[in-house]
Amino acid sequence: MQATNAVLYPEKRIGHLPGVDVGVQFYSRAEMVVLGIHGHWMKGIDYMSSKYEDKTGYQGLTFPLATSIVMSGVYEDDFDKADEIIYTGEGGNNFLGNSHQKTNQTLVGGNLALKNSKDNGNPIRVIRGHKDKDSYTGKVYTYDGLYKVVDCLSEKGVRGHFVFKFKLKRLEGQLPLTTSQVLFKRGDVHMPISELPGLVCRDISYGQENLPIPATNLIDNPPVPPFGFVYSKTLQIPEYIKIPADSIGCNCKGDCSTSKHCLCADRNGSDLPYVSRQRKVSAKHATCKKIGRLVEPKAVVFECGANCSCYCNCVNRTSQQGLQYRLEVFKTELKGWGVRTWDTILPGALICEYTGVLRRNEEVECLMDNKYIFDIDCLQTIKGLDGRKQRPGSELHMTSLQDEHDSEACQAPEYCIDAGSVGNIARFINHSCQPNLFIQCVLSSHRDIKLAKIMLFAADTIPPLQELSYDYGYCLDSIIGADGNAVKLACHCGASNCRKWLY
Template sequence: MDASPLNPPPLVEEELVLRRSARCLNRPTRPSYAEQEPPKKPGGRGRSKRKRDEEKPELAPAQQGAKSPDRKDSKDEAGEKKPTPMIAALPVSCAGVAAEDDATGTGKSAKLRVKETLRAFNSHYLHFVQEEQKRAQAALQEINAKSGLKRQTKGGEKKRPSKRPDLKAITKMQEMNAVLYPEKTIGHLPGIDVGDHFYSRAEMVVLGIHSHWLNGIDFMGLKYQGKEYSNLTFPLATCIVMSGVYEDDLDKADEIIYTGQGGNDLLGNHRQIGSQQLKRGNLALKVVDDWVQKGVQGHVVFKFKLKRLEGQPSLTTSEVRFTRAEAPTTISELPGLVCDDISGGQENIPIPATNLVDDPPVPPSGFKYLKSLQIPKDIKIPSSIIGCDCEGGCASNKKCLCAQRNGSDLPYVSYKNIGRLVEPKAVVFECGANCSCNHDCVNRTSQQGLQYRLEVFKTASKGWGVRTWDTILPGAPICEYTGVLRRTEDLDGSQNNYCFDIDCLQTMKGLDGREKRAGSEMHLPNLHPENDSDAQPAPEYCIDAHSIGNFARFINHSCQPNLFVQCVLSSHNDVKLAKVMLFAADTILPLQELSYDYGYRLDSVVGPDGKIVKLACHCGAPDCRKRLY
């Protein structure tokens, strides 16, 4: 694709334009968090009050609903070292499907409550990962100090954590009564559909789909026999998990030959080391057919034949399609390919563009791709601050100056060499040019460039969008929003759908209805003392990606987004000129579209004629506000 500026494309119909902000008389501000509640009253500048989903989930009590049979009988590592692959929920009995919207008075759909529960769990999980990494680092330093050994204790054994972070997070959710559906239930669970994917067994536990992080068959025992279930025979399975650890399993998507529980060595090598017994979960399955046979290793195993209910949505659960979610392996096989790489080789990974909507199909046009922010000569960036003196990475230095700027702890934990942000913060301080740590230090996470395979694609009603080919975990960095740095006052007032306000200061001060993030009070006094008390509500600077920018300009709005906005500083302390980053708020599976909340308040945009401008929202989220502004 030619990197030179192109002629602007023709104007799109107003109701289809879903971009950053309409530069009219009463300009709205940019989003700074992943979720936003509708305002209590219309009008005025700014955004409505935000919820801290990761820390303050509003969870509904248990509902009579569904149990999804999925299964796994392995020693799954849902922690940092050995993540569990995605798991598809397969509801087993749907007699009398419960309403998707609960009657708790929260006004939230069941889908949103599921999302909030998973966000709360992942927030606890990342905090426990951070805690465990600190414990392991302290233990390593103690070993080094005593014996000079770097990795091993006396006898050659590594010090092990007392408990995995995912199990600690499950316990935390249970202690807070935050498990979404804590009671075992036969039938459908509102907000959880056939084909839903989960990254780990722990996520299934905190939702209440499956009550145990290890056992493959979840069942209701004899204690459930009574008036409520007088027509049922117990034990009765409510959920099974199939993960491929049993070598005798056979998954044909619409039909499963399922191996009962027991006899597996639990070491992850898929081998049966003993015979199974007809008890507990093996007595609980009600199936099309069952039999006993000798397995691959010669041990007795129980086999159960399960078939999908008639009328359920189609599934692709075979191993290859399941783990890849049918994401393409090469750019050349993409249907509707119109550009091999819109970045022209600037990014770490090529970003193809596809168009199956237009006839003839055309690539994105009207802009020049630029990976980094373009800074005009008339805008002076503050001089670099003193950096840390860490050797190697900063994670092992208790006195790291950059960690102290973040409130004593580094804001990231490392996962497969990719940093994950533990929680959204008022501002994240990264290591910069004057720091002595390595370039791959975890506290340089936003500086590592694109880490995931992405695709720009033409949507039916929202213009261009962006989707992922890879699984992206919560807290993982997606990209910086780039373009031309401009003073807000220099904009000419004409509509520009690609401007992004740098509103870190507004978020820290809680202006325009925003909730303050973690660290706001700690950072506020020392970052901008010269104008702290007299700061104007309007952001002083913005990023204009109308004619120059990266793929972030194509990421669409959603009322239930899977990304959030985070301001980041590395070389200086001026929050008015912070870097604008997008991070994953949820687990984003292959082929899912990326989105964030543009943060408009209803009736906040006024046209040149003084009339309120209204724009319909086409995000399709269950809790869509129906209007972008």
């Protein structure tokens, strides 16, 4: 592709590449070459040769000139503190996978280019690589923005050979790193919970979830953990709200995905809403677990329930399997608490349920200061009310969900989930105008759409240490204060298409 000039940016450039945002990921070095963000599929330093010195905009600069580096644990003298890097120059590595240096490095090629970049002051694109079992190459590479070379020195490395060490600092005013608290030495992407910087709680669920959920706080002084709520992995239902029972279930044997005819599949429009995938859950014992991924967002998902004869780990019981990914609650600078993942999460994967106390909307209308109210508006979405976008399956369910009161149904949601004082990790997930999660209504124990479960699923591939987010769906000027005036709240999501206001 390079030979035929078929790459996106065949000419080397300094700075950001249009269309390649901070946080974009690549699953091989070749993908970066095709775009032109890093022009070598092996070398860690990409640079402009002397052929660029007469081109417009580059006169007066000293060449060769570095444009990008890849940091992926090849050199044992590398040191990474996220916003500050000590990067080992190229040459002298034995490339046996143990990161050992075998000879001295010389000030030529990429090493000279990085030194000239320090003298010229041009920014460098930094790409970090780390191991990832879900990548077809075994690695994933993340573009982490622009850095400047601020120092250059030659000294003896760990093995006694002279190496060049370049100190780089990240430029301000860029999107935050998705990898801001990870040490990338030799490709590590996470650390034991006990070693997390700013750890304030080892597990906010206190053993309720399949996996512990640590909380970290590097913002407050002194650091404090999340407080003012009781963790509950399940929805709390008051006695005065009666949940209807579903007396009909499928008679599948084993997993419904292997059945020739499944009643629950018929309810979803003849096909099951999930596809199954084997995921390794224990490297030590090489054990795998079958987990479901949602094929597409739907008007409503019908899962198997208590009256179904299939196995409890049937793919059509995905929302009932609990937490499957390692998540962390962390304190942000402007948005309060947030949630990020330690694992790569693929599109359609279940994140969690939004839990709390089930209430009637009329009960919480006066609770203006409660920021954790989630309307169960699945019926309104199916009908496309109040600007909601209808999803596949809406027409199918319009008839099957009718009841004797439907013609008189209120335009507004009848029930909501109050996670103000009781809730799970979902209460900490922030809004974004460019979210990586979406909301999905799920029914399993009954068929009353007004009381559907609210589940959060991945909308895209989410790399480790990226913050999770969904669109809260507020309309501008939709929140009215006690004085009768619209209440405004600025949005700090940082997305390129940010609407500037949450409401």
